[in-house]
Amino acid sequence: xxxxxxxxxxxxxxxxxxxxxxxxxxxxxxxxxxxxxxxxxxxxxxxxxxxxxxxxxxxxxxxxxxxxxxxxxxxxxxxxxxxxxxxxxxxxxxxxxxxxxxxxxxxxxxxxxxxxxxxxxxxxxxxxxxxxxxxxxxxxxxxxxxxxxxxxxxxxxxxxxxxxxxxxxxxxxxxxxxx
Amino acid sequence: xxxxxxxxxxxxxxxxxxxxxxxxxxxxxxxxxxxxxxxxxxxxxxxxxxxxxxxxxxxxxxxxxxxxxxxxxxxxxxxxxxxxxxxxxxxxxxxxxxxxxxxxxxxxxxxxxxxxxxxxxxxxxxxxxxxxxxxxxxxxxxxxxxxxxxxxxxxxxxxxx
Numbered sequence: 610x611x612x613x614x615x616x617x618x619x620x621x622x623x624x625x626x627x628x629x630x631x632x633x634x635x636x637x638x639x640x641x642x643x644x645x646x647x648x649x650x651x652x653x654x655x656x657x658x659x660x661x662x663x664x665x666x667x668x669x670x671x672x673x674x675x676x677x678x679x680x681x682x683x684x685x686x687x688x689x690x691x692x693x694x695x696x697x698x699x700x701x702x703x704x705x706x707x708x709x710x711x712x713x714x715x716x717x718x719x720x721x722x723x724x725x726x727x728x729x730x731x732x733x734x735x736x737x738x739x740x741x742x743x744x745x746x747x748x749x750x751x752x753x754x755x756x757x758x759x760x761x762x763x764x765x766x767x768x769x770x771x772x773x774x775x776x777x778x779x780x781x782x783x784x785x786x787x788x
Numbered sequence: 789x790x791x792x793x794x795x796x797x798x799x800x801x802x803x804x805x806x807x808x809x810x811x812x813x814x815x816x817x818x819x820x821x822x823x824x825x826x827x828x829x830x831x832x833x834x835x836x837x838x839x840x841x842x843x844x845x846x847x848x849x850x851x852x853x854x855x856x857x858x859x860x861x862x863x864x865x866x867x868x869x870x871x872x873x874x875x876x877x878x879x880x881x882x883x884x885x886x887x888x889x890x891x892x893x894x895x896x897x898x899x900x901x902x903x904x905x906x907x908x909x910x911x912x913x914x915x916x917x918x919x920x921x922x923x924x925x926x927x928x929x930x931x932x933x934x935x936x937x938x939x940x941x942x943x944x945x946x947x948x949x
Binding site: 616617620621623624625626651652653655656658659660662663664665 | 798801802805807885887888889891892895896907910911916931932934935938939941942945
């Protein structure tokens, strides 16, 4: 006699799928037969419930709350689109660069005020921010009021008279040559 | 035709959620039967033909009814459910409300094909061959779907208990 059938094997037999050996075992095993009948009655009970009783009301969200949730999702989507449009338009606003003449002038004035002597703004100063759009040296630097070129720290080498910070570069070389 | 009405209504109620929608489908099925009769296309076996048309109509309704499912059951459908639920039989009362709820829950979780096969085999009490002919499947396929449906139903009830 073979071993008793598992629940899965009994279910297969119930669906007419089991092998003949399992069906042969079922025919001779009282224990498996009892379990098989119990399984049959269980399924009959399920079928009876489904056929004769109404489906219980699903425990779902009431309709008004469902609409509120849908409205909230819609509002969030609209807000997201609005913010993204706002950010996109904000990015398109032109930002004044350091190469802008207005900014450049302001920076020059600020530098002159910071490094003034005896309360008077220095007339000889160097533009801190060169015009990066041009490749040439100091000659092309946008300046005002006779600004000289210097490679020192913050352009102060020549202006402050610091030792060892002699001006050099194209304009300095030309000046030497002219002397 | 009237003899089939109750059977089809029960079948459609099991395959759909909304009793009102089930009534609509049964109405449509009888309209199609009338058309077939008038056009001389009457089938030899009305029971199988009606069952097949009803199953296909329920399938179409379920496929196209996502908006209806979102809205939930209609007010009238819920009223019908409440009215029916108010008068359970003694056997149903003995079974327990929680058990009935679990059975329905497990049944609703079945895939559509397994639900169809289970209904035809255990509620409509068709043979494997009749169910296969109704659903347009092979008998072997019906057996496999039935095996999976039974396994899932039992798992659902065991897991909840």
